[in-house]
Amino acid sequence: MKPIAIVGLDCRFPGAPDPGAYWDLLTRSADGVRQVPELRWRASDFYDRAGGEGRSNTTQGGFIDDVDAFDNEFFTVSPREAAALDPQQRLLLQTSWRALEDAGISPKQLAGSNTGVFVGIMGNEWAQVHMTDYPNVTAQVGSGNGYCMTANRVSYHLDLKGPSLAVDTACSSSLVAVHLACNALLAEECDYALAGGVNVAVTPGLSIFYTQAGLSAPxxxxxxxxxxxxxxxxAEGVGVVVLRRLEDAIADGQQVYAVIRGSAVNQDGRSNGITAPNRWSQQEVLAAAYRRAGVEPAEVSFMEAHGTGTALGDMIEVKALGHLHAGRTGQPLAIGSVKGNLGHAEGAAGIAGLIKVALSLHHRVVPASRFAAKENPKLQLARNGLRLLKAPLRLPAGATVAGLSSFGMGGTNVHTVLESAPGSGARTAAGRGRGAAHGGGVFTLTAPSPEALRRNLLAQAGALPRGRGPAAGLCRASNQVKTGHRYRFALPARDVRELEEGLRSAVADGELLAGLAEEPVARPRIAFLFTGQGAQFEGMTAGLYRDWPLYRRFLDEADEALAPHLGESIRDLVLGGDPRIHRTAFAQPALFAVGYAQARALDVLGVRPDVLLGHSVGEFAAAVVAGVLSLADAARLITARGALMQELPAGGGMLSARATPQELAELLAAEPLVGVAALNGPRATVLSGDLAALGRIADTLAGRGTAVRRLQVSHAFHSPLMAPMLDRFAEVARQAATGRAGVPLLSTVTGGEPATLDADYWVRHVSAPVRFAEAAERLIASGPTHLVEIGPRPVLTSLVRRLRPPAGVRSVHLTPTEESGGPELDAAVAELFRGGVDPVWEALYEGREPAPQRLSPYAFSTAHRYWSRNPVAAPGQAAPARPAVSAVAAAATADPAPAPEGSARVVDIDRSAKTPDALAHAVLGAVAGVGGYPPEEISVRSRLYQDLGFDSVMVMELKSRIEAQLPAVGELSVQELLPRLSTVGELVGHLRELAGGACGPAAVAEEQRRMTSA
Structure with a gap:
């Protein structure tokens, strides 16, 4: 068969809350077995040293910690539903999410995909307890239990639309699930597959069974x-692996733990008992797996055996292995079993072994097998070509093959052949580009709440590698994985130490709020502002050109378009520190090239403008971005414009005055060779014209106490002195083709009103005043969230700020200083991301391809606990009528609090004048009761689906509660009710309308305003 890659994994096993701890436990040959926790059952009530009928012979087992904890808010599961869910479903949800993150995938990016989910599960003890508590069976209890729901729950919450199924073959369940997942991938039923297993011991039932069957170790x-x-x-546990066809994983540059070469499944058939193993079937499933994998038994370096530790089971497994491996010469097959560390995890036993083998191949060492020091001589291991791993086995370089067996109590056997991952060269060959000096990036993190964000910031900081290595790989991984939630954090970082310090200080020093943005309801609205002449400087954007290959590509493209008209490279002049950059003939095409390159690079980065505004010469690059001019036509126009202006005689200049045009009118009337060149603000006027005349005006204004400043320019731009060049420029302008603007482009010639940018427009543009302030006012009125200035240094954003835009509008510039490069680019992208922009992250790292790195997976909250504290009565005691639950679960399953004695339970709408909030409070109570939320957590802004986890079943219950408590609204129509269920406030407004109150959207808005203020 074609190989399948294990690209991600996550697990929780006894004494090991995550894969890192699991590997540590294995390498230390540690023991995860302990006393039965009080949360499960009182072990002493079922313990009998003599192993009497109905009793267990042990009070020990492998139990995982915090099995009752569930971050229901993360998955938008109401407390009431969370309390009803089988904890196995809860564990699988969180583990599946973390496994996908470990694979370098944002789980939200897989929504709607054909990703499959395959779950091995053997026990369903939660259902045995709760589904037999007949008076308290609810819709949530029903959907919260059942084998199928363990897989379906993951598919539902992650919106995965591939195959989704649960497998019960007893002890081999989870490895059979992996086998089915591999086959589904090979059949192209899915492109990704989540495969795993879970086991939670809720009751002592199986412990008693094992004791009665003579299988339980004391x-x-x-x-x-x-x-x-x-x-x-x-033992308990949960584990999930993310599988993908190896060729696809290599093509996408994913990291690979190990490769599944082949697997096989068979059945014992009729043997000496349905629970007894069958040697012949075991050796046949081994041989079938080897054939499918295309390997010979002698190629297998080590074997993770089923290894239950029963006399019969161990003997039969050794004989089956010996049938295929007894002929090995010189190097017996190394065998071991993780069950010695954990116990038998039943439905999760196979996945525990698979993850152990994958980690062993990944780390190139196989941990010693616990209890191997005193091997059973009756097994004759050496004679069968086998040896127990008494010490860690270091694997040699090159490909290594391993085997893994899992045998089900009912006779279903499965064997899997794995191999070490291909070399790093094969994994990273695709798409590798030339390196760059900049080793930093933008580290991103999102979470559904501020507290979750703080928790995960600390978790990431604590898991970072030591040292000062480049941060680009970690940043890139965070951009791929840590996205999609409501609250956003972004931090530019050059190296790992800077990243760690930044993450910790963001929480500890209260800087988090400065870098935190709640994702806006509406899409961010971006305005591009293109800087005009005067912003140029020697060597401008050299750092950006050095550090960002994408900018390099587009500046080269602009240079190629300009070169035939200039006769030389504008790129070399710009980057080489040539003082000719200040000459008009070069300054204008240089600014155009920089503006074009920045705007095009941002477009590829996913930062696209909703509105454009250019200051004077900045309009040419803006026109190309808008689609009005082609790059070729714009290059011809801008070089002709600069050259013709350069040819004009000297003697002109420009003067900036802090005055209005009205205050300058009398002076201008006396000087016909001077005119208004630019209106940059209410009291920011630029005059242009004859130098002598400007001098006289400057002296007069200075005498009045008006601030003036002479501008360092070569000519009197936007003045009557430009007239001699207009006819010749018009000839060039008439050769340019004009297209329709694809993005709104505000004109500084008209003062904001979009104009037809034909030849006449560009001719007027030369001498007409730049009405920037008017155009900027119109831009502000369009409601931008971000002002992104395009040019070598920030100029225009400060002018716009003086016009007092609404609070919250963010200003962004790629090169805020003359030395700006990669770090400043990262800071700008971080600001955009925090404001709701979703960059195309690969464009930020183009040409660098930093090595992929795994991040610590999501740290779920353990604040909420859901568990039946005493699900099974002790022998001789009556079972409780209803299981006791934790405080949170009790609130989740209880009915709304009864009304005070003497008051009516049904709200009387006719008395609403005396109690104006009666309807609102009734609705809030109904919503809280259906979801199991504390009433204080429900507000008018709460979204029933996105925030509170309502579904169709809960909507029907909510309908019934409202009808019972608010008879004045009459019988509710589900068809009318569903569209009103966006928020609690909208629902209240609708019900008020039905009850005879004000109606329409205004009523809803007023209801939200009134309730919020209350």
Missing amino acids: DGRCKPFSADADGIGR
């Missing part, structure tokens, strides 16, 4: 292939 520990082996010890 100390609760499996001792695989040991002389001390005396039975099974139960």
